[in-house]
Amino acid sequence: MxxxxxxxELDKHELTNAIDQANKEVTTRYDFKGTDSSYELKDTTVTLKTQTEFQLNQMYDILVEKANRRGIDIKCMEVKDPELQLKTAKQVIEMKExxxxxxxxxxxxxxxxxxxxxxxxxxxxxxxxxxxxxxxxxxxxxxxxxxxxxxxxxxxxxxxx
Missing domain, CATH: 3.30.70.860 (Alpha-Beta Plaits)
Known part of the structure; x- marks a missing residue:
């Protein structure tokens, strides 16, 4: 029968490539100069770190663009609330699988x-x-x-x- x-399923290799591309774009963009903005990947958790909430939103858009190009569906992203402090902003994104x-x-x-x-x-x-x-x-x-x-x-x- x-x-x-x-x-x-989540293609972890493509996710790693998307994170690497997003990190590369953030380090070369003029509006992120001197902000120590970065993406970190641990297992299926992506952490966005920067200085302001506006930059967090920009970093999320960059990540979505890179993930879409790599064939990762954004439905599998579970976005947590941002943690805003005086000079740092951090957001966690869980990749569901x-x-x-x-x-x-x-x-x-x-x-x-x-x-x-x-x-x-x-x-x-x-x-x-x-x-x-x-x-x-x-x-x-x-x-x-x-x-x-x-x-x-x-x-x-x-x-x-």
Whole structure:
């Protein structure tokens, strides 16, 4: 029986490249001269450091631009509130990865409500879809691409015929 997995993955190598490009742009831009502005990446946490909140907003825009060019969907960014002090401003951005239980349940419920002849099973941080026909699986993919209320980017992989 044909099957595929629904996952939400983050390409960490591309994220590292996007951070490096953003750091390079910030160090060369005239409006950031002498501000010690930088991006730091630890696992899936990006920290923006600079002097003012206005510069934080500019740094966020630069990061979004570089991430989009690298194929990283900005839906996976969870932006925390900025920490503003006298001469420093800091903001943390968490990069979300994997399907947590509420989102996986929402996906399974949407598939069951659509009355397609497929089975959906939650397996850890992915959802496995199996069906008798390849067309039914492709209909599920179209259904999920059309869902606007999902706050994570989805990928479909491990397609077996």
């Amino acid at each position: 044909p099957s595929f997995d629904i996952v939400s 994997g399907l947590d239980a509420p989102i996986a349940k929402k996906i399974v419920k949407a598939i069951k409500d659509s009355k397609l002849k497929v089975q959906a099973a939650i397996q850890g941080d992915s959802v496995r879809i199996t069906g008798k026909k390849r067309d039914d699986l492709q209909d599920v993919m179209q259904l999920l691409r059309g869902m606007e209320d999902l706050e994570l980017p989805l990928q479909f992989n491990n397609f077996r015929d």
